[in-house]
Amino acid sequence: xxQIHDSGKNCLSILSTKEYNELYSNSNSxxxxxGELIVKKGSPVNNIxxxxxxxxxxxxxxxxxNQILSLLFNGEFIGINCVFSTAQYRFSARALTKCSIExxxxxxxxxxxxxxxxxxxxxxQYISWVNEGFLNWQMKLKEKNSAGALAFLIxxxxxxxxxxxxxxxxxxxxxxxxxxxxxxxxxKNLADFRKExxxxxxxxxxxxxxxxxLEEIAKYG
Amino acid sequence: xxQIHDSGKNCLSILSTKEYNELYSNSNSxxxxxGELIVKKGSPVNNIxxxxxxxxxxxxxxxxxNQILSLLFNGEFIGINCVFSTAQYRFSARALTKCSIExxxxxxxxxxxxxxxxxxxxxxQYISWVNEGFLNWQMKLKEKNSAGALAFLIxxxxxxxxxxxxxxxxxxxxxxxxxxxxxxxxxKNLADFRKExxxxxxxxxxxxxxxxxLEEIAKYG
DNA sequence: ATCGGAGGGTGTAATTTTACACCTTTGACA
DNA sequence: TGTCAAAGGTGTAAAATTACACCCTCCGAT
Numbered sequence: 153x154x155q156i157h158d159s160g161k162n163c164l165s166i167l168s169t170k171e172y173n174e175l176y177s178n179s180n181s182x183x184x185x186x187g188e189l190i191v192k193k194g195s196p197v198n199n200i201x202x203x204x205x206x207x208x209x210x211x212x213x214x215x216x217x218n219q220i221l222s223l224l225f226n227g228e229f230i231g232i233n234c235v236f237s238t239a240q241y242r243f244s245a246r247a248l249t250k251c252s253i254e255x256x257x258x259x260x261x262x263x264x265x266x267x268x269x270x271x272x273x274x275x276x277q278y279i280s281w282v283n284e285g286f287l288n289w290q291m292k293l294k295e296k297n298s299a300g301a302l303a304f305l306i307x308x309x310x311x312x313x314x315x316x317x318x319x320x321x322x323x324x325x326x327x328x329x330x331x332x333x334x335x336x337x338x339x340k341n342l343a344d345f346r347k348e349x350x351x352x353x354x355x356x357x358x359x360x361x362x363x364x365x366l367e368e369i370a371k372y373g
Numbered sequence: 374x375x376q377i378h379d380s381g382k383n384c385l386s387i388l389s390t391k392e393y394n395e396l397y398s399n400s401n402s403x404x405x406x407x408g409e410l411i412v413k414k415g416s417p418v419n420n421i422x423x424x425x426x427x428x429x430x431x432x433x434x435x436x437x438x439n440q441i442l443s444l445l446f447n448g449e450f451i452g453i454n455c456v457f458s459t460a461q462y463r464f465s466a467r468a469l470t471k472c473s474i475e476x477x478x479x480x481x482x483x484x485x486x487x488x489x490x491x492x493x494x495x496x497x498q499y500i501s502w503v504n505e506g507f508l509n510w511q512m513k514l515k516e517k518n519s520a521g522a523l524a525f526l527i528x529x530x531x532x533x534x535x536x537x538x539x540x541x542x543x544x545x546x547x548x549x550x551x552x553x554x555x556x557x558x559x560x561k562n563l564a565d566f567r568k569e570x571x572x573x574x575x576x577x578x579x580x581x582x583x584x585x586x587l588e589e590i591a592k593y594g
Numbered sequence: 595a596t597c598g599g600a601g602g603g604t605g606t607a608a609t610t611t612t613a614c615a616c617c618t619t620t621g622a623c624a
Numbered sequence: 625t626g627t628c629a630a631a632g633g634t635g636t637a638a639a640a641t642t643a644c645a646c647c648c649t650c651c652g653a654t
Contacts, residue, residue: 156458212512219516221508233508236494237377237501242509265497266490273457273487276497280458283504287442287454288463290511291433294553295440298641323601332515334642339603355602519611544631555612560633576620576632 156277160202161227163278166271171264178257184247186321191231191245197238199255201230206251207321211329212243220330222286223248225312232279236262249321293331296372301331302341303370306351310360317359377498381423382448384499387492392485399478405468407542412452412466418459420476422451427472428542432550433464441551443507444469446533453500457483470542514552517593522552523562524591527572527579537581 157163167175184190184206191201193213208224210231221243224230234241235258265272293301305327309320320327324342328335345351350366352359360366378384388396405411405427412422414434424447431442431452442464445451455462456479486493514522526548530541541548545563549556566572571587573580581587 219512221512233501233505235501236498237505242505262494266494269487269490269493272490272493272497273483276486276493276500277457279497279500279504280454280456283500283507284454284458284463286504287507291440291442294515324603325601335602336604336643337641343603545633546631556632557613557634558611564633 155274156281157274158278158281159227160229160232160278163271163274164202166274167264167268171268171271175256175260175264176254178260180255182253182255184251184253186247186249188247188251189244190247190251190253191241191243193242193244194240196240197235198258200232200235200258200261201245202254202256203228203230204252204254206253207248208251209246209248209326209330210243211246218329219332220326222289223330228282232282248326296370298331298333298337299341299344299369300372301333302327302338303345303350303366305331306358306360307367307370310363316361316363317357319357321356376495377502378495379499379502380448381450381453381499384492384495385423387495388485388489392489392492396477396481396485397475399481401476403474403476405472405474407468407470409468409472410465411468411472411474412462412464414463414465415461417461418456419479421453421456421479421482422466423475423477424449424451425473425475427474428469429472430467430469430547430551431464432467439550440553441547443510444551449503453503469547517591519552519554519558520562520565520590521593522554523548523559524566524571524587526552527581528588528591531581531584537584538578540578542577 157166164172164175181204190208203224203226205226208228208230210221210224211218212221224245229235230245230253231241231243234243265275292304296304306320309318310316312318322330324338325335328338331338342351342353345366346353348365350360350362350369352361378387385393385396402425411429424445426447429445429449429451431445432439433442445466450456451466451474452462452464455464486496513525517525527541530539531537533539543551545559546556549559552559563572563574566587567574569586571581571583571590573582
């Protein structure tokens with residue numbers, strides 16, 4: 153229990169070559185285009201979706217309107233809480249960018265969990281870590297106003313890129329659905345950030361000019 | 374994987390008598406009074422807290438001010454996500470009522486998880502179920518206005534009692550911290566519910582008069 | 595090439611929620 | 625029994641957010 157497994161990839165690396173091959177011999181690769189529905193709410197859980205590359209949004213409804221629960225990046229399992237707790241997915245998953253996904257067999261995965269105690273401990277660490285992260289993300293967003301939440305999201309995206317200039321592959325509406333405010337609030341706050349010289353933005357591309365002040369706002373001050 | 378383990382108690386019942394005795398021989402019973410701090414944010418995870426009876430609140434800060442993450446009822450583990458994902462608790466737990474808690478040894482618990490594949494599968498099902506429930510709870514609250522959120526909380530409490538008359542062991546301030554609105558909003562909505570004949574309330578005791586209309590509001594319509 | 599829809603953008607009004615000010619009630623305890 | 629703090633309660637003003645109305649631009653399909 154010394155090692156903390158902080159990504160799905162990390163967790164799969166526990167498996168022996170034999171176990172790994174067994175898991176992957178029962179799996180399929182799938183590719184999705186931006187905007188495509190990956191998992192529809194209510195569909196039965198027959199496989200485990202492992203996100204090899206791309207960004208996925210989870211939302212409570214399959215319509216691309218509702219509140220976005222969370223964003224998943226590469227190395228994560230999609231909707232892992234539903235796999236072992238309910239017979240069906242309780243939300244929908246949609247590709248935000250091109251995505252490459254490995255469809256693992258649920259029964260093989262479960263068999264390996266039962267047989268390999270080290271793997272199951274790593275998996276327990278992983279889902280604990282994922283859920284702890286989700287909880288923290290939600291709570292941080294909840295205590296902020298619209299400007300703080302937007303700044304927070306921009307800072308979080310920045311962490312996934314090395315540069316201060318990057319593209320956020322989301323429409324203003326999608327950003328709004330993530331942070332839980334209206335599209336107009338997002339637009340107005342973006343305009344304010346631009347006017348105050350915190351960022352420069354042009355469509356989906358964004359450049360952070362004053363990172364420390366942006367982080368101040370993200371922390372809510 | 375047929376059986377779904379939807380409470381910590383249920384999950385512990387998987388253990389053989391021998392394993393159960395091993396776990397409990399390394400454990401202690403603790404009792405807490407209403408208001409007492411059970412787990413302080415930042416403290417190291419040395420034990421697993423199993424809530425035998427009572428109601429516990431989880432919050433991001435030890436001060437009894439901040440947003441309440443969730444309420445735990447009997448049969449649940451306290452802060453189970455932190456046990457296997459971080460070395461320390463990321464939030465505080467406080468007794469809302471008198472609580473009886475079993476302090477299980479973390480290493481023994483981990484050993485049993487590694488050795489007993491059926492137990493670890495049940496535990497995985499349990500934490501998935503807990504987190505799925507938390508996520509749903511948070512999302513349902515998020516999409517509601519203050520009246521809807523309050524009605525929702527009242528309806529949720531009602532489910533834990535068999536009668537339409539019961540006591541909510543929370544101050545108005547605590548209710549506010551759970552649903553994420555101000556104390557005044559809670560008071561005003563309660564007054565409205567009373568005026569409209571949906572409920573009767575006197576201090577902490579509450580009687581639901583028009584359950585269907587209250588549920589309507591809870592669903593936000 | 596042009597039509598139409600989706601997305602970006604902004605101002606103003608309406609709505610919701612909070613903040614503040616202040617009062618009453620309750621219950622522990624000296 | 626008196627006191628004091630915490631909790632319940634309410635009205636009004638201020639602040640934040642949303643809703644609506646409307647405009648422009650870009651881009652894909654006919």
